[in-house]
Amino acid sequence: MSTHKLSGLVAATYTPFSADGSLALERVGPMVEHLIEAGNRGLYVCGSTGEGVSLTTMERCEVAEAYVQAADGRIPVFVQVGHNSIAEARLLAAHAQQIGADAVSATCPSYFKANDQASLLETIKAIASAASSLPFYYYHIPVLTGSSVDIVSFMQAAGEAIPNLFGLKYTDTKLHEYQQCLEISDGRYDVVWGTDEMMLGALATGAKAAIGSTYNVIAPTYLEMIDAFQSHRMEDAQALQMEAIELIRVLGQYPFHSAMKELLRMLGHDFGTCRLPQRELTPRESEELQQKLQTVDCLANLVADSSRDRS
Structure with missing residues (x-):
């Protein structure tokens, strides 16, 4: 062991x-x-x-x-x-x-x-x-x-x-x-x-x-935060933690894991939807979520790039 x-x-x-x-x-x-x-x-x-x-x-x-x-x-x-x-x-x-x-x-x-x-x-x-x-x-x-x-x-x-x-x-x-x-x-x-x-x-x-x-999607943000903390750059660490908090806040406006699966799909990893009793997002919610995620600093570029790739 x-x-x-x-x-x-x-x-x-x-x-x-x-x-x-x-x-x-x-x-x-x-x-x-x-x-x-x-x-x-x-x-x-x-x-x-x-x-x-x-x-x-x-x-x-x-x-x-x-x-x-x-x-x-x-x-x-x-x-x-x-x-x-x-x-x-x-x-x-x-x-x-x-x-x-x-x-x-x-x-x-x-x-x-x-x-x-x-x-x-x-x-x-x-x-x-x-x-x-x-x-x-x-x-x-x-x-x-x-x-x-x-x-x-x-x-x-x-x-x-x-x-x-x-x-x-x-x-x-x-x-x-x-x-x-x-x-x-x-x-x-x-x-x-x-x-x-x-x-x-x-x-x-x-x-x-x-x-x-959320390490499925923004692991680099957390790793930067860990590095900032270990390097005694507390303001940087706090800012990076806030980016993660903002992402979680946006996802939490919907069924969380369904929203995470939708985000994974946006980023090129189609894992389908969640099983009941967790409901899937409606088409309107998916569109709203994509727009909101473009305002989250740690994800804005990724979501925008994936959106352009699909258009």
Whole structure:
């Protein structure tokens, strides 16, 4: 099992669909090349961004395998296997280990809530043990899972019960809590930031790596921000973070992931639309979105160029 902590950007990948809603896995390879060229240092597959919970178990296996094959060992691939059925989550975890994924991650179930530490611990232990030779990252995203378990206490307790627990994908906005997680057991865990619009604050708190959706399109902006922060050019770093915030603000005026898929299409990566219950954009919304994106500094030239290419 790898003992190397992450650094830099890990793109939370999208799942490509054809017009009829079936998987379009032939589009994964070109996207992976784009993500690597843009500076991403890892891929996080079938998470919230990848609509993992909207896929069948077989589809999740196929998507995971497509990304592992396309990455071809050049950057690590993390497979998110969380499921309301623990048995299905275990099948997904075992499959990820079988196909050569670099790590497994999982949310807790979201229908029947994991609202006490003991049950959450047993749940995550059962999932992680199905891929015991891989590092396991717990995916903390309480806004979607509804779990009210204190994450600091959970991570403190989980280390003894889950031998392959290696890290945490922290997708929340509590920087003080994130810092506590970083310091558990003298920095034992690889605690990866997961809220794109707050990356600068996370860097100041001690983050070394981040997993996010918008790294699919503006990874260079975030890399410039990291460089500015590390070079003590705080005003530059703040300006670059604001560019990312503005992009996220515009996308958030629509169903977010549907808007991101529309942006990917504008940039030459047709990944189809999102599955229900996430609705697709209307033609009018798509046109409005393109116009608005031309006012976002980090995207204006890219969107304008793609628009000219299609005309």
